[in-house]
Amino acid sequence: MVQMTISTKTRVGRSTREAILEAASRLIHVHGYNHTSLDDVLRESDVGKGNFYYHFKSKEELGYAILDQIIASFLAETLAPCFSDPEGRPLAQIRCFLDRVLEIQREQNCVGGCALGNLAAELSDVHEGFRSRLALVFSAWRERLTEALHEAHRRGDVGGDCRPEAVAHFLVAGLEGAILLTKLTKDIAVMEQCVGEMKRYLSIYELGA
Amino acid sequence: MVQMTISTKTRVGRSTREAILEAASRLIHVHGYNHTSLDDVLRESDVGKGNFYYHFKSKEELGYAILDQIIASFLAETLAPCFSDPEGRPLAQIRCFLDRVLEIQREQNCVGGCALGNLAAELSDVHEGFRSRLALVFSAWRERLTEALHEAHRRGDVGGDCRPEAVAHFLVAGLEGAILLTKLTKDIAVMEQCVGEMKRYLSIYELGA
Secondary structure, three states, X not given: OHHHHHHHHHHHHHHHHHHHHHHHHHHHHHHOOOOOOHHHHHHHHOOOHHHHHXXXXXXXXXXXXXXXXXXXXXXXXXXXXXXXXXXXXXXXXXXXXXHHHXXXXXXXXXXXXXXXXXXXXXXXXXXXXXXXXXXXXXXXXXXXXXXXXXXXXHOOOEOOOOOHHHHHHHHHHHHHHHHXXXXXXXXXXXXXXXXXXXXXXXXXXXXXX | OHHHHHHHHHHHHHHHHHHHHHHHHHHHHHHOOOOOOHHHHHHHHOOOHHHHHHHOOOHHHHHHHHHHHHHHHHHHHHHHHHXXXXXXXXXXXXXXXXXXXXXXXXXOXXXXXXXXXXXXXXXXXXXXXXXXXXXXXXXXXXXXXXXXXXXXXXXXXXXXXXXXXXXXXXXXHHHHHHHHHHHHHOOHHHHHHHHHHHHHHHHOOEOOO
């Protein structure tokens, strides 16, 4: 009976935490971190202030928890799947990833943009804690692409004039910029054109294609 | 004497308006539009509320005036100079423009990012008035590059496989993304690498180089 009560409390506790995270995440994605107040989060999640502080020390701690969720979901659901087959051809994996990012923007109806990019634009100059965490995930993203390009070079798929780190930086930049323009114009054709040009760009380095 | 009084009032009036614009512009560039309150603007510009409403109907009207300033300055000081010589070679003009954007980020010490891109990221989903105005200036920017690419084609500098509009979209996206990554990493080398890769990308289409 005691066991049951504890387990129920834990479940309820987890739900409350999740309700807060879910509401805050949605608000921050649309309105930004600074423009989302704790009161907005409490109202949207229907959670009292005392209950909030049982789960999070501050709005900042809540923000970091949301960032961790976005990062984990991006790495596991968007980035990793395209690179999961160790036998796969690296350039095909990169192209698969470009298409995947395009599809996500299509599914989102060009709304919301890139959650990581939005936070980077908003907070890089005003919040060092967010800036350094965001820099880490962008660095992991770039590293994954850099590795794929090194592997492509080992396999003889790209030439020695391909500087993997610079190419990876530009691919990340191109995607972030394309997502921003798509969010601005509300036109998925902009993103399609950009992804098409990114594939043309990649082909500069491709050997024996 | 009456004339003098009026002229003095006008000058003072203009200075007040400019003081408001200058303070608000600085605050919005760092903290975003929504997170900059009218009280912040009044405190920073040392202008009273009544005086503010003599010059602007609302925070929104102030925002549009700032946007108009940013747009005019971008078009006149960053974009146009590289394309001012009607005899200039269009691809060289585009490369000049890429270098110019890089230099501006270097001068800004990787702080602030692109004022237009920041506003587009913040407001595209929550403020239709800003979104449509921002879409117009990005469209003018892309159009300038598209025109240069058409001219390059007419001169036989690029091949028929170059789709000017798609290339122009990707150049704008690449720059916006590169500026964002530079703001995030605080490392101008990221921007240098991206601009280097954008030039490689442009060279895909170049004939007789």
